[in-house]
Amino acid sequence: MIRYTLTRLALLALGLLIASVLIFFTLRVLPGDVAQLIAGVNSTPEQIAAIREQLGLTQPLPVQYLDWIGGVLTGDLGTSLWTGTTVASEIAEKAQVTVPLGILSLLIAVLFSIPFGVISAMRRGRADGTAMSVGAQLVAAVPVVWAGMMLVVVFAVWLGWLPAQGFPRAGWQDPGAAFRALILPALTIGIVEGAMLMRFVRSATLQAVGQDFVRTAAAKGLTRNAALIRHGLPVVGLSVITVLGLQVAGIIVGAVVVEQLFTLPGIGRMLVADVDARDLPKVQGELLALTGFVLIVGFLVDLAHRAIDPRQREAS
């Protein structure tokens, strides 16, 4: 287990390094630069050049990369070219919206997908089971933006139950209002992600039904459903954990879209604005942090999986 963990850890570090190179150099392909945006229309080439010089953008790219990655290794994710605030502090502030949004979305996805997935598998071939399965297919195919719009029209504009957009200015000092602001965005992501997850739960459950140990349990006198719940579901749960790891990436992508739609001041919206503003040091800091987060979740899921699943331990 220790050797496995170390190998896995080395892979994680390598992944982050490769990601940093990719992030840095692919962003440099974007046309346009921040100096030009700061100087704006009605600026002279001299003004733009002066700003570029001030910001240190005239250095060769490899030097800029080493500067950045050197900073990252000492815990400094860089600073915004526009405002001079640190990327880490900006991420910390915006995470107060995005992290609760992500957790809430995941909760909704899980609460919705597991029972429906299992039930629709157990009722395979019957009308209600098929309806659930087809419904999930449809919901999973719905664009997040559209789902969000519909939720807003119904719950915010028609019924007036929940806010249509924005986050309370007092933030979490007003927990009720903050929570209410996140319900519709989290439902938007949670339902769409949950529908995808439900299809997975369903097929994992169906697979478990066919497993020898479930059949053995059934042969020993349990009903098919009882055998499935007692012996099959732990296995299903295990594979769901793995998929949940992947789901985190989906939720981050969903957050980018949903934060735009609901004008939530989170990491996703900040990222889009920073790309538009060509605040590349900030964008690369944000992307690296997000990539790191996803990679670390993957790493933890792998470790957890190995620790829980006896079959994997025996194999090593």
Added chain:
Amino acid sequence: MPRRSALTATALVVVGGLLLTACSPASTPAPTPTGAPDPDASVAIRLVLEPGNLDIRQTAGAAVDQILVDNIYQGLVSRTPEQDIVPALAEDWNVSSDGLTYTFTLREGVTFHDGQELTPQDVVWSLQTRKDTPDWRDSARLANVESITAEGQEITLALSEPDSSLLWNLTGRAGIILKEGDTVDYQTAANGTGPFVLDRWRQGDSITFARNDAYWGEPALVAEVVFDYIPDTQAALNAALADEVDVVTGFEAELTPQIEADGAFTVVLGESTDKGTLAFNQTSGPLADKRVRQAIRQAIDHDAFIEALGSGQTQFGPIPSLDPGYEDLADVAPYDPEAARALLEEAGAEDLELELTIPNFYNTTIPTILVSDLNEVGITLEVNSVDFGTWLTDVYTNRDYDLSFVLHTEARDFENWANPDYYFTYDNPEVQELYAESLAATDEGEAAELLADAARIVAEDSAADWLFNGASVVAVGTTISGMPSINVNERLNLAQLAKSNG
């Protein structure tokens, strides 16, 4: 992915809009505020474009001027929404008859937000530093100022030659007065003399101003103003309908029935200096031929833009109606596809293929109308939708474009037509001469006449096309009074803003 999501978003707005219309009751006339103004009120205003940072010295963009000038920072003089020049930090001023000496009497008892006193030396330092620092915005606008001196409360600007635009320029960034030797971090904080102080900036979300209780003039009528940056119009409409904002600027006039439906908002249309400018790269190629440019102008049905946007007016020359030198130039390029086809044939430019480079945050109506109008006369228009950073590089800096659309919001910006290095690529010595004469004129009327002459030549040369002169479309809550409605994209003076409790 971005293209697809933009398409989806558009489709959704349409669908959402239809749903909203379907469930709205018939529009009723909006009541006027009946209650008393509430001095403790907080007013939330939806704005579209957030400033990248708050540095009034260096950062470009109307988003900075829009909120900071007048409210936070002030100059010796200011301008009203009707574009009249009025006193601000100067009680009074005097211009010598030869137009070479400007004398201002500085107000006494003015303090900065941090409590420091405004001294005549601060004024001299601010203007001199602006003039001497090319990196600061609009520093070139003080080029004709030879010396800036103070004696007591009298500030004197001596000019090397008359400059009819100087007072106007002093109402903008060029005239902002800062505290000498201030150590404030201008990018994220502010220290001015205006009726509001910067309270909090939540980047990517909102900016909050609080009333300046130590203000030298009439104190603001509300305790707090919050600017909520909501780029998407549909989201802004939802926010208004859910009572989350009191005022929506940059509203789309065609959505008026929806926002006015429950009687809580009234849509107010005001004039603006927004010019929907279709630039022609005329350095070489088919667009170097004036007949081709004229043909394009005549192929475009300008009324269609006004109809589609639901607001604004047509404009056929470089100067909008709020600016001096305006005249109606509709006779220069009337809509006439037949004439356009004839001109193209004469120029041997049939089956022309051109590319339109347009920043992606503009309404898709604009390229749609252009593509169909130009197609009508045999020009194939390919639309290249880019983000603003790309537009700046490709079009503004590298002049790598055929046609380009951008909304130029600045008031009195005729200078770009007299600058052959500007991205418009328009170079006419006669226009440059007339513009220089207009600047040197000591009489306002004469200056305006010279500008009008120059503007007519620019229009007759088909140096560009002006698709429309935009309107300020502001949806104002019925409890709100004193909200400016003219040219709000450029300046938003909130000194009179009030919210009633009824």
